[in-house]
Amino acid sequence: MTTISSAAVASLLPTGHVKKQRRIEKVVVGALALIASSGVIITVGIVFSLMQPTYKFFTERAISGYASDETFVGIEESGAGLRDSSDISFADESLIQYAEPVSLGDFFGSTAWYPQYEDGDFGVLPLIVGTLLVMLTATIVAVPAGIGIAFFLNQYAKERTRRVLKPLLEVLAGVPTVVFGFFALVFVGPYIAKNIWPFSDVGIYSGLAAGITVGLMILPMMATLADDAMAAVPNSLVEGAFALGATRREVCTGVILPAGLSGIMAAVIIALSRAIGETTIVLLAAGSQAVWTFNLGSEMQTMASYIGFAGIGDQPVDSKGYQTIFAVGLLLFIITFGLNMLSRKVVKRFREVYE
Amino acid sequence: MTTPQLVASLSDSTSSSRRSKDTLFLTVLWASLLLALLTLAALVINTLISGASSLSWNFITFFPSPFPEDSGIQSALFGSLWVTLTSGVISLSLALGTAIYLEEFTNPDSRLQRFITVNIQTLAGVPSIVYGILGLAFVVRGPLGWGFTVGSAAATLTMMVLPLMIVTTREALKAVPSSLREGSYALGATRWQTVYRQVLPAARPGIATGSILGVSRALGESAPLILLGALAYVSYNPTGFDSDFTVLPLMIFKWATEVQDEYRGLAAAAIVVLLLLLFALNAVAIIIRDRSRIKW
C-alpha cells in the first residue's frame, strides 16, 4: 500500500478540510478497531461462561432437593380443600439436601453418568466413549468416500461433469442438520442400521445410525476440502508423472496423495471436529441414555447430544445437573480447540515445499 | 507409494495387473460418488414422499395446533424471519467492521492481525451447541437476562454466524485489486475515504454473497436454539424482540419426535419448505455473483 504523504496533499488543499478528514478517520478507525475486537470478546465470553459454572461444579455444593415426607396429593385430596400460596406451609431449612462437589477423579474415572438424579453419578466416560464411537463411524463413512470423490473430481471428471457435481456437493453440504436427523430417524435407523450390524440387536436408537448419518453429513465437506488440497498440488508434478507413463490411478495414489497429504490430513481433522460437535443428528437418532458400552448398535449419548438433551429439560439453575451442561461444554470446547490447533500444526509440518 | 516405487512400478511390464488395479480404483471412486449422490436422492425422495400430502397453502398460513390436520408453520416462518434477519444484519455490520479494520487499517503479518485471525479461526471451529451454552449463560440468564425470547435467539445466532461472515467479507475485500486503492490514494483520498467510496462498492457482490451464506446458515441451525427453549408450542408470530418464538428447524425437530404418523408428514413438509427457502437464498447468491462479475 503506497501512500502519498498527507503533507504533500495538504499543501494542495485547504487545511481545514484535511484536518476534518483526519479527525473523521481517527474516529472511524477507532470504531472499527472496537468492532474488530468483538471476535476476541466472544472468545473470552465463551471461555468465561463455561469456566465459572464448571469451577462451581468441581468445588461447590449445590442444592439437590428437599427431604420431606409430604403426603401424596391424590385425587381425593385435591378435591377436598383448596390450597393456595397462603395455605401451603413452608419448608424447613434443615430439610435442604446438598449434592457434594464432583471430584475430578469421579468425573474422569467413573463409568456411570446419571447427572439428573438426586444422588447422581457424574462419570463422563460414557459420553466420551459415545462421542468416539460416533466419530469413528462417521470417519469411516466420510473419509475414504470423500477422498475418493475428490480424486474423481480432480483427475477423472471432465470439466462439464465437474460443473454439475460441485454444485450438487454444495447443495448436500447446505442441508441443515435437523433434516439429516429426521432422515436418520425414519430411514437410516430402521432400514440400514438395523440390518447391517452383525454383533448385536439394534433397536430404534443406536450410535450406528447416528454415526452413519453424521458421516453422510460431513461427506461433502470432506470431499470439497480434499479436492482443494489436491488442486494445490503443482501441475508440474502431475504432468511429470503422466509423462513417465503413469495411469491416472498411479498419479492419484503416488503423486497427488503424498503431495497433498498435509491438506488432506487437515481436511480429515476439520471434518472430525465437525463430527464431534454434531448435536441434532445424534439427539434424534442415538437416544437419550448415556449407556456405558463399546457396542455401536446400542443406544448412547455423545457430549454434544447430552448438552442438547439437558438443555431441553429444564434443570434447576445451579444444581449439579445444570452445571454438567457447562462442564461437558468446556470439555467439548477444549477438544475441538485442540483439534483446530492440531490441524494447523499438521498443515505446517507436512507441507511440502515445491518452489 | 514413494517415488522410487512409483518409477519402479511404471517400468513393470505386467500391464494387465496394472489395468485391473486401475479399474478397481475407478470402481471405488464411482462408489464414493454414488454414496454422496444417493444420499442426496434418498433425502429428497424420502422427504417428498412423506411430506407431499401435507404441503398446501394452508400449511403455510396455519399455525401449529394440537390437531395435526390443521397445523401449519406460519409462526415458525415468521419466527425464523425475525431471528435470522436480525442476526444477519447485526453480524454483517460487525463482520464488515472487523474485516475492514483487518484488511485496510492494519498491516498484514502484524501480530495484531495474526492474533485476531487465529481467534476467528478458532471461533469458526467451535461446535454450534457451545454457542447455545454461551447464549444460555450470558443472554438468557446471566448479565443480560433476556429470557427465552427472539432477542436472545438473535444474539446467540449472531455470535455463531460472525466468524463465517468475517471470513467471507475479508475474502471479498481481498478480491478488490490494489490498483483501485492506489489510484484513490494518488488522487489524495484518505484511507477511510478510499474504503468507503472505492473498496466497499467494488466488494459489494462478494459481501452480499457472504451475508446470504451467513443467513442461510442461521436459518438452518437447530442445536443452539434447542438450548434457548424454543421447543414450546407457539402459535403466533413474534410480537417484538421480547416475544416467545419458534423457528422452522425446531418445528421440524418437535414434529419429528412425535410418534403419531400424521406428524411425520408434517415434519417432512416443513423440511420441504425449509429446503426450498435455502435453495432460493442460494440461487439469489449465485445470481448476484454471476451478474456482477466485473472485469478488472
Added chain:
Amino acid sequence: MTSFRKQLVRGIVATAVVASTLAVGAPVFAAKSGDKCEQRDAYKMAKVGTSYIRCEIVPGTSLHSADPKKKAAFKWKTLTGKTAEAQWVMSSAKNASIRIDGSSTVAPLATVAAKYFETATKSVNGKKGVKVAVGIAGTGGGFEKFCRGETDISNASRAIKSSEAAICAANGISFTEIPIANDGLALVVNKSNPIDCMTMAEVTKLWKTSTTAPTKWSDIRSSWPSTTIKLFGAGTDSGTFDAFGDLSGAGGKANLRKDASTSEDDNVTVRGVNGDVGGVGYFGLSYAIENADKVKTLKLDKGAGCVEPTIATVQGNTYPMSRPLFIYPKNSSLINNPAVGAFVNFFATNVKQISDDAIFVPLTDTQIKALTGALSKIAALPKKSG
C-alpha cells in the same frame, strides 16, 4: 437503477404485498345457529343481534370416537343465559400474551385449551386475539420458572411442594392451585410382550433401585419370558417421575432405578417401548390411549384384582396409579393481565369438553366443587381496570 435491481425491488415489493395480505386477511362471515362449522373453527364466537352463537361440537359426537356414527361434527349453537355473556366477555380479552410452562403430561391439555381460547378471542377481536405459548420444561422446571416470575401459569402433574412454595414466597409470587383434570399413569410394554397384568408389588420390584433389581422379565415372575428388560422413564425433573416414585410403591423418586432411558418427552418413551421387545415405560393415560396401536397398557392389581386404566377407574380411584393434574396461575398475572384470568375461566368452564378432546380423564364432582371455589377466589382478587 440497473434493470436487475429494478426486478429485485419489484420482487421484494410483491412479496411484501402478498405477505401483508396474508397477515391482514380476516374472513367475514355470516353464520347463524344451526349452520355447520369446521373443527378448526371450534369455540369461535359471534354476536347475532343481541344473542351469541358459538361453534361447538354436536353433543353425542366425539373427536376420538371409534364409532363412525359418533364422529365429531360441529355446529353453530346459540348460547343462553348468563353463560353466554360470560363466554363473550372471556373471549373479548385481547392483545395480550400468556406464558404457560411445566408438565409435559399436562401440556397437551393446556395446548388444546390454548388453541380454543385463541380461536375464541381471535373471532371476537380479529387479529388482536390473545397469544398463548405452552412449554414443556417439566413440572419441576416449570415451577422454577414460575417462582422466578417468568411464566404466568404453571402446569403440574403433581401438587406443588412446600419447598417450591417457599421459593415462590421468597420471590413474592403467590398463586392459586386449581385441579384441572385427572390422569392414570399407564404402565406400558411392547406389543409382543405376553404379560397382561402386574401386581403392585411386582411393579415396585421392577422399578425400585436395589442390588437385586431384575434384569429379565423372568426375574420377576418365572412364568414370564426371559427377555432383557429395557426401562424407559419420565424425565427426572417431571411431575410424572415424582408421582411414579410415590405411586409405584418405591417410596419416593429417590428410590427409583437409575438405569432407565429418561426423557422429558413422552414420545421418546413411546418410541422406545415400541422399538424394544423387552421395553417397559410409563406415562399419562392420554398418551397410552393415543398410542394404543404402538404400545400395550398393562392392568395393575393392588390386591382387588387386575384393574385397567380407564376414565371410570381413574376417577373412582380404583386404578392404583391415579393422580390429579393441576394448573397454577400466578395471582399477580391474574390481577395485571386480564387475559390470564379470562383464560383460566375459559379453561375451567369448558374443561369437560377440553378434557374429552385431549383425551384426559375429567374431574370428579368433588374436584369440580374445588374448581368452582378456586374460580370465585380468583374473581375476588383485586382487579386492574381494563
